[in-house]
Every structure is written in structure tokens, then in C-alpha cells.
Amino acid sequence: MTEMKNLLGIIGSPRKMGNCELMVKEIAAAIPGSPKLSMVRLAEKDIRPCKACYRCLTGDCPHQDDFPVVLRAIMEADAVVVAAPAYLRGTHSSLQRFLDRGLQAYRHVDSLYGKPAVAVATAGVRDGEGSALLGVENFIRQLGLSLKGRAVVHATFPGDAIVFEEGRSTALLLAAALVSPEDYVPEGVSCPECKGTYFEFRGRTAMYCLSCGGTGTFSVINGKARLEIDPPAHSWRKKEDMALHGKWLIGQRGEFLRQRERLKEAVKPYLGGEFI
Ligand SMILES: Cc1cc2nc3c(=O)[nH]c(=O)nc-3n(C[C@H](O)[C@H](O)[C@H](O)COP(=O)(O)O)c2cc1C
Incomplete structure (x- = not known):
């Protein structure tokens, strides 16, 4: 079990004490050793749109806002919980707004890469989450963090996430995953290259992995699904x-x-x- 002192909860919802915040707190409470939990409500932060100037690759970003404070908090945490709600079948924009500035992370690979993180998407409608969880996972992967677990939690009204058993048991599972030394392997079919579970069908059997950009084929042999994916020519996963x-x-x-x-x-x- 990995020892954890400082846990950061990233809440990608505009709602205070909403389901995302509750899930972050519930997961933190289930982690052995009671790590110190700090939280950030991303939607409240002043995070301005990337200007596409690429200056951050070699110097300072021209924006003076809250981005560096949040990036520093991620760098200093031992582990991260990221939770965001489904909005119009996508992920709440506060996550992407932050991530759009993420080229700055390339100067901090040593402090970010491999840090354990779990992803939660809350959704008010059963099967209504669309790509919300993919957006949360992408946030984690693009910053170089290590995805240790993921879940959609169905919660319509603020509070439902912890009122219902589903949210509470999910929190226990994600807390255990976050401290586990094992690599996360999702159930069922996943990308052999990156363990992603989101694909685009291209034609009859060709597949594209939305998480790592690998391409390959899908087939069913003796009733078993088989996915063969080659790493993309240009990868930034490792x-x-x-x-x-x-x-x-x-x-x-x-x-x-x-x-x-x-x-x-x-x-x-x-x-x-x-x-x-
Ligand atoms: C503008 C808006 C759009 C939403 N879109 C969806 C949706 O597409 N699918 C879904 O299942 N729930 C949707 N919801 C419901 C939220 O995802 C759900 O209530 C979630 O638990 C909210 O989390 P929070 O309390 O942390 O904000 C939407 C809510 C709002 C306010």
C-alpha cells in the first residue's frame, strides 16, 4: 500500500457541496491513514483561455491568473481525486479550461508523472454521462498522472452521491484503488497499449483509441473479443x-x-x- 500524506481533490463543478465535492470527501475519508485533504473548486478559479502562443514551453505564460497555484498544488500532492459532473453529455468545461493551459506541464514532468489519481464523473440521468468520464480521465492522463481507478456515479440532486449506497461503495473502491501499488486494469476490453476503454470504430474492424491515439483492429475469436492496437507514431504517454x-x-x-x-x-x- 502506498503511503499518502497529502491528497488533492479537484472539483470540476460550480456547485458548492454538490455531488462531486461529496464524492471527493467520501473518497478521502476512506483512505487509510487519514491523509490531509486540500480541495480546489476549479470553476471558481480565474483560469483564462490559452492564447496559443507556446511561450510557456520555454518561458512564462503571459496570463497572470490562478493556473500556476492549481498546477503547483497538483505537483505537491501525493495523490489526486478528480471529480466533474456530466453537462450536456460532456465533462464540465472547468476541467478542459484548465487543461487547455496544460502545455505548461511539460516543464514539470518529474513532479507530475506517475502520481496516482482517480476519476469520478457524476451524472443526473442513468446512462446520461456521455463522454463525461472520458473528459475526467483525459485530464488525468494528459497531465501525466497515473489513472488508478474510475467511476460514474449516478446522482441527480445535490447530496444523492452519498445518500445512495452506489456512491458510498464507489468511494470505498476508488480509495482502495488510489493507494494500491497495482496498476489499474479496467474490466473487460481495454486498449493493450494504454488501458483506455474509449474507441472509435473506423470502418468494419479498424479501431482508434481515444486515450492514446493507438490504432488497430477488433475481432471476435471463439466468442472472445480481441483488440490489437499498435502504439501511435507520436505518443506522449510514457x-x-x-x-x-x-x-x-x-x-x-x-x-x-x-x-x-x-x-x-x-x-x-x-x-x-x-x-x-
Ligand atoms: C447544465 C446541466 C447539464 C447537465 N447535463 C447532464 C447530462 O448531460 N447528463 C446527465 O446525466 N446529467 C446531467 N446533469 C446533471 C448533473 O450531471 C448531476 O446532477 C451531477 O450529479 C451534478 O454534480 P454536482 O452536484 O457536483 O454539480 C446536468 C446538470 C446541469 C446543471
């Missing part, structure tokens, strides 16, 4: 790949600066237009 991807991005920025004048010329005919 620690060394993540560091290399950061360097590659810096190279791309240089390449863009070299091509800038030519591109400016090419887009000239498209200048202007009416905007509301």
Missing part, C-alpha cells in the same frame, strides 16, 4: 515520451517562426469578415 513531446513542441514553435511570413502571405485572401 514519461520519456512526455519529455520528448515537450521538446518536439519547442521545435515546432521554431519551425512556425521560420514559416511565418510564407503563411501570412497564404492567408491574406481570407482577411476580414463579419463577426458578431
Whole structure:
């Protein structure tokens, strides 16, 4: 069992004392050794949209807002619980708003990579979660954290998450997963490359893994599902790949600066237009 002193709960809901906050607290309470729980309500934070300037790869981000405080909290935590509600069958935007600024994480791979994390998506409608959990998992994976467990919790009214047995038992399972030294392997079919469980069917048998970008095929042999996935040509899933991807991005920025004048010329005919 991994010893855990500082736990960070990231709440991707605008609701105070809503189901996400309750799940974070319930999971924290079930962790042996009572780690210190700090929480952040992402929706309350001043996190401005990425300007796509790529300056953060080599220097400071031009925004002066709450992003660095939250990133630092993730870096300093021993483990992280991320919970966000389903909104219109997607993940609450506060998570993506933070993640959009995540190129800054490439300068902190050593403090982030492999840190245990669990994902929770709350959903008011049974089977209404859509891609909400995928968004929470993507938040964890893209920051280089190690996904140790994941769950959708059905909870319609604020409080349902802990009023019903489903949420309480899920919290126990996720707390155990978070401290387990074992790697997380989801039940059923998962990507052999990254253990992701979200795929796009491309044609009859071709598959694309939404979690790592691997492609391959799906077949059923003797009644058993078989998934063969090759790693993507350009991956940033492993620690060394993540560091290399950061360097590659810096190279791309240089390449863009070299091509800038030519591109400016090419887009000239498209200048202007009416905007509301
Ligand atoms: C704007 C809005 C959109 C929602 N969309 C969905 C949805 O698409 N599917 C779903 O199952 N629940 C949906 N819900 C319900 C919430 O996901 C659910 O109540 C959740 O438990 C809220 O968590 P919270 O209390 O932490 O905010 C929506 C709620 C709101 C306010």
C-alpha cells in the first residue's frame, strides 16, 4: 500500500457541496491513514483561455491568473481525486479550461508523472454521462498522472452521491484503488497499449483509441473479443515520451517562426469578415 500524506481533490463543478465535492470527501475519508485533504473548486478559479502562443514551453505564460497555484498544488500532492459532473453529455468545461493551459506541464514532468489519481464523473440521468468520464480521465492522463481507478456515479440532486449506497461503495473502491501499488486494469476490453476503454470504430474492424491515439483492429475469436492496437507514431504517454513531446513542441514553435511570413502571405485572401 502506498503511503499518502497529502491528497488533492479537484472539483470540476460550480456547485458548492454538490455531488462531486461529496464524492471527493467520501473518497478521502476512506483512505487509510487519514491523509490531509486540500480541495480546489476549479470553476471558481480565474483560469483564462490559452492564447496559443507556446511561450510557456520555454518561458512564462503571459496570463497572470490562478493556473500556476492549481498546477503547483497538483505537483505537491501525493495523490489526486478528480471529480466533474456530466453537462450536456460532456465533462464540465472547468476541467478542459484548465487543461487547455496544460502545455505548461511539460516543464514539470518529474513532479507530475506517475502520481496516482482517480476519476469520478457524476451524472443526473442513468446512462446520461456521455463522454463525461472520458473528459475526467483525459485530464488525468494528459497531465501525466497515473489513472488508478474510475467511476460514474449516478446522482441527480445535490447530496444523492452519498445518500445512495452506489456512491458510498464507489468511494470505498476508488480509495482502495488510489493507494494500491497495482496498476489499474479496467474490466473487460481495454486498449493493450494504454488501458483506455474509449474507441472509435473506423470502418468494419479498424479501431482508434481515444486515450492514446493507438490504432488497430477488433475481432471476435471463439466468442472472445480481441483488440490489437499498435502504439501511435507520436505518443506522449510514457514519461520519456512526455519529455520528448515537450521538446518536439519547442521545435515546432521554431519551425512556425521560420514559416511565418510564407503563411501570412497564404492567408491574406481570407482577411476580414463579419463577426458578431
Ligand atoms: C447544465 C446541466 C447539464 C447537465 N447535463 C447532464 C447530462 O448531460 N447528463 C446527465 O446525466 N446529467 C446531467 N446533469 C446533471 C448533473 O450531471 C448531476 O446532477 C451531477 O450529479 C451534478 O454534480 P454536482 O452536484 O457536483 O454539480 C446536468 C446538470 C446541469 C446543471
